[in-house]
Amino acid sequence: MSINIWHPFTQHGLGEPIPEIARAEGAALYKADGTRIIDAISSWWVQTHGHCHPKIVSAIQEQSAKLDQMIFAGWTHEPARELAAGLSDFLPESLDHIFFSDSGSTAVEVALKMALGYWHNRGDARQKILVMEHSYHGDTIGAMSVGARGVFNQAYAPLLFDVGTIAFPDAGSEQKMLDQLEAYCRNKDHPPAALIVEPLILGAGGMKVYSPEILKQMAAICRAYDVLFIADEVMTGWGRTGTVFACEQAGIEPDILCMAKGLTGGVIPLAVTAATDALYQAHFSKDRAQMFFHSSSFTANPIACAAANANLQIWRDEPVQGRIDDIIASHQNFTQRLMHKENVSGLRQCGTILAFEIDDNAGDYMSELGPQLLGFFRDYNILLRPLGNTVYIMPPYCIGREDMESIYTVVEEAIDHFHSN
Incomplete structure (x- = not known):
């Protein structure tokens, strides 16, 4: 019997090549x-400081020889305690309790369960979760339920729970969205439990961007009506939008914040769901039935925590913000080169992320152009993975000017090639 690998988000029936990477x-x-292949999307949005950063590699090697794995239910270890303490340098003071898990999807599942458990333990029957149109929060059942319904999850519709959906705040429709949110929140008969959003930019939904001011107003409405506000910073966290966390740009402190991907520099899986003391106290009791019922075998894995601690130290010791600012400026300059391309639309930037559509204003994940673009970039040794006809560039912060120019040049060649074809 031969065993074959089943790759994620890959239609093997198309017979597309799957390159093998050695280092x-x-x-x-x-x-x-x-x-040599330039990693222009940070290996699916996770790499921040670059591959095989020596400080993170060293931390993993040292920790794996000391303590590799242990149960975290009722036990603890020094790398986790160090990480919890270190995160206080980056999180707002109100998020003073952190819960470890192992991926972005599970960080979101934890957040949803925390929110529902909060209201349940308070004796308030709030169960409705509010979401934003086009959002994506992961591929587990709860995370899919709070994401947009469509091609990502249509086969699993019977498993998904109902949510309340507010419109994406496109230019000119911001007030409509805010009115929808307030209408949900002020419903005294069926008040919602929480709103979950990707702050400032929706990732898999097409790299759709909205303003910090709108994010601020959304949080204010939730606060006014005592609705929990969950920020899914799995992709946006750790510098992607120009600040460590996107919520900083709106001057808001969510009730719950989810992080993963860049938490370890993108090297090894680890996730954190950070919550306020109010969420923690709702589960704090002498009644064992009110504990928070969630875990995974690798919760707070010591090796992953050591990698995260090294990541935090890199943020403290190296000019990470300067590298981010360089990418932001570079994208801004490249935007000027694209503005007059006839088949380019929707040019937008959010921090280190630059995105646009080719041939059509509306991004379409199932566009036939997507696989063609993927193959074009692969042939030029650039790792870019368009979301259908939406092209985006999201490099690791260590990238040099020469590599950035190589990416831009190939992107321009792709735009011209598919315009003439």
């Missing part, structure tokens, strides 16, 4: 024959 360093991936 990585900085902003580059290398095949066994030495072919």
Whole structure:
């Protein structure tokens, strides 16, 4: 019997090539024959400081020889305690309780369960979760339920729970969305439990961008009506939008914040759901039935925590913000080169993320152009993975100017190629 690998988000029936990577360093991936590939999407949005950063590699090596794994239910260890303390340098003071898990999807599941458990333990029957149109929060059942209904989850519709959906705040429709949110929140007969959003930019939904002011107003409405506000910063956290967390740009402090991906520098899986004391106290009791019922075998894995601690130290010791600012400026300059391309629309930037559509104003994940673009970039040794006809660039912060220019040049060639074809 032969065993075959089933790759995520891959239609094997199309017979597309699947390159094999042998090693990585900085902003580059290398095949066994030495072919260098520029990682223009941070290996699916996770890499921040670059591949195989020596400080993170060293932390993993040292920790794996000391304590590799242990149960975290009723036990603890020093790397987790260090990480909890270290996160206080980056999180707002109100988020003073953290719960470990192992992926972005599970961080969201934890947040949803925390929110529902909060109201349940208070004796308030709030169960409705509010979500934003086009959102994506992961691929587990709860995370899919609070994401947009469509091609990502249509086969699993019977498993998903009902949510309340507010419109995405496109230019000119911001007030409509805010009115929808307030209408949900002021419903005294069926008040919602929480609103969950991707702050400032929706990732898999098409890299759709909205303003910090709108985010601030959304949080204010939730606060006014005592609705929990959940910020899914799994993708936006750790510098992607220009600040460590996107919520900083709106000057808001969510009730719950989810982080993963860049938490370990994108090297090893680890997630955190940070919550206020009010959420914690709702589960704090002498009644064992009111404890928070969630865990996974690898909760707060010591090796992953050590990697995260190294990541925090890099943020403290190295000019990470300066590198982020350089990417932001570079994208802004490249935007000027794209403005007059006839088949480019929807040019937008959010921090280190630049996105646009080719041929159509509306991003379409199932566009036939997507696989063609993917193949084009692959042939030029650039790792870019368009969301249908939506092209986005999201490099690791260590990337050099020469590699950035290589990305831009190939992107321009793709735009011109598919315009003439």
